[in-house]
Amino acid sequence: MEIIKNVYELRENFPALNQKVNGKELVYFDNGATAQKPACVSDLVMRMNEGLNGNIHRAVHELSARSTELYEGARDRVRLFINAKFREEIIFTSGTTAALNLVASSFGGKYLNKGDSVLITQAEHHSNIVPWQMVCERTGARLKVLPVDDDGRWDMGSLAGLLTKDVKIVSVSHISNVLGLVNPVEEVISAAHIRGIPVLLDGAQGVVHSRVDVQKLDCDFYLFSGHKLYGPTGTGVLYGKKEILESIPPWMGGGDMVNTVTFAKTTYAEIPLKFEAGTPNFIGAAGLGEAVRFLEGISGDFLQEHEKQLTDKMIQGLTSINGLRIYGRGEGKIPLFSFSVDGVHPTDLAMLLDKMGIALRSGMMCAEPLMRRYGQTGMLRASLAMYNTAEEVDYFLKSLKRAVNMLT
Amino acid sequence: MTVKEVEKQIVEEFSIFEEWLDKYEYLIELGKSLPLIEETGKRDENLIKGCQSRVWLDAEYREGKIFFTADSDAIITKGIISLLLRVFSGRTPEEIADADLNFIKEIGLQDNLSPTRANGLLAMIRQIKFYAMAFSSKQI
Numbered sequence: 001m002e003i004i005k006n007v008y009e010l011r012e013n014f015p016a017l018n019q020k021v022n023g024k025e026l027v028y029f030d031n032g033a034t035a036q037k038p039a040c041v042s043d044l045v046m047r048m049n050e051g052l053n054g055n056i057h058r059a060v061h062e063l064s065a066r067s068t069e070l071y072e073g074a075r076d077r078v079r080l081f082i083n084a085k086f087r088e089e090i091i092f093t094s095g096t097t098a099a100l101n102l103v104a105s106s107f108g109g110k111y112l113n114k115g116d117s118v119l120i121t122q123a124e125h126h127s128n129i130v131p132w133q134m135v136c137e138r139t140g141a142r143l144k145v146l147p148v149d150d151d152g153r154w155d156m157g158s159l160a161g162l163l164t165k166d167v168k169i170v171s172v173s174h175i176s177n178v179l180g181l182v183n184p185v186e187e188v189i190s191a192a193h194i195r196g197i198p199v200l201l202d203g204a205q206g207v208v209h210s211r212v213d214v215q216k217l218d219c220d221f222y223l224f225s226g227h228k229l230y231g232p233t234g235t236g237v238l239y240g241k242k243e244i245l246e247s248i249p250p251w252m253g254g255g256d257m258v259n260t261v262t263f264a265k266t267t268y269a270e271i272p273l274k275f276e277a278g279t280p281n282f283i284g285a286a287g288l289g290e291a292v293r294f295l296e297g298i299s300g301d302f303l304q305e306h307e308k309q310l311t312d313k314m315i316q317g318l319t320s321i322n323g324l325r326i327y328g329r330g331e332g333k334i335p336l337f338s339f340s341v342d343g344v345h346p347t348d349l350a351m352l353l354d355k356m357g358i359a360l361r362s363g364m365m366c367a368e369p370l371m372r373r374y375g376q377t378g379m380l381r382a383s384l385a386m387y388n389t390a391e392e393v394d395y396f397l398k399s400l401k402r403a404v405n406m407l408t
Numbered sequence: 409m410t411v412k413e414v415e416k417q418i419v420e421e422f423s424i425f426e427e428w429l430d431k432y433e434y435l436i437e438l439g440k441s442l443p444l445i446e447e448t449g450k451r452d453e454n455l456i457k458g459c460q461s462r463v464w465l466d467a468e469y470r471e472g473k474i475f476f477t478a479d480s481d482a483i484i485t486k487g488i489i490s491l492l493l494r495v496f497s498g499r500t501p502e503e504i505a506d507a508d509l510n511f512i513k514e515i516g517l518q519d520n521l522s523p524t525r526a527n528g529l530l531a532m533i534r535q536i537k538f539y540a541m542a543f544s545s546k547q548i
Binding site for chain 2: 022345346347348350351352355362363377378406407
């Protein structure tokens, strides 16, 4: 396979990028919410729906066998992609949210008791807050929160004080969906592990913008969604260390997750099937495998350099606008920028930019506590993907200045 | 003027704009120039929360008519609100209940009233209609 080494070649694989919105060429800068899909992913999904639709793991017939192969093949691809040690450490879910709920419910249900704590940070997405709150309500445990500073950095000085023996799990984002900074997760993982506390990383943004090696990170759980990683919607991955996944109970019951079933007692299947009750989104998971295969065909050096270029250009342009404040500044910045402009409501800006063909996110971005931390009721977010270009950044910056002028 | 006449007047005002940009500039002007609500009207119970922007709506019933004041923290939303209030405020509950708001479509702003935009405008119109219902049952 030819290795993709430049952005124009890369863009040709994404039909959605080539369209007009409101009469203007689309500039898609809402990749943090969901990414566009390469044609090979949509093709595979279509081919499976049209000719390879047989339920996996359940039958001896040819269609079932071939679907199963694609599904289990995707598991192998994902394992290699994040360098998990065993293939059964890869659980397919419907997304990061489902994966988080699985861990909160199963791990939390087993290990959390009254007086225990879950440590998160102030910069978490609602899906890394609410599932824990729900299990806390059930068990009598509570949430502890590591603060972030004005630049969006974790307050590492208060980590040791928070990591007391009541903490049963640390659940934090690899990269925040608002701040766009690669967090010092290695440091947190080693500090937690010294005290025997497992660490979950919400990798919804992290897996897209960094090369993840779960063995090197030594995290206990790593979670991500397929649709932000150029795969189909409704897919996701829960990576968990084998011994932990084996020690916690299943979350949902149903077909394919059992060993034997009698009315008196049911024994469960081994991992990963223990956590994949019912017919999974096997076509979606195969599509995610295809997205990963596509990503393996892009030069890593190109990706790194290109993202850095886009990031630098965005920082330079945004900081030149009067009254604009970027949330999340410093080392390890990915091309994801949440910002506000003095005296201008983010919704107004987003509406005007939409008319100029630019897709951005505005609002609270599922991180209300973080909005409150910065005294904002909403922000604007431009999140770029590998297929965005320097020309698009120029057009975005020009349009943003024009919109700000209209509104002030 | 009847509701229909006010709507027609607004459509005529917008007909001079050929570009979307001019339309939005006009909305921004409307949003900026109109003090819509007293600070005391910005009570929590008058707040209609959208994910994107907030809208406050206050209603007063006088001599068979409902008088609305409203505000938003987003200026374009506020501009659209000022159009809606021109149509709705000072009307009888029956007039409000009968208004179909087709003029929004005619001036090309219907996107802003779509439930997917989450800007609170749709919820505000629902609330206006709800007030009309509540006050008309009071009459009886």
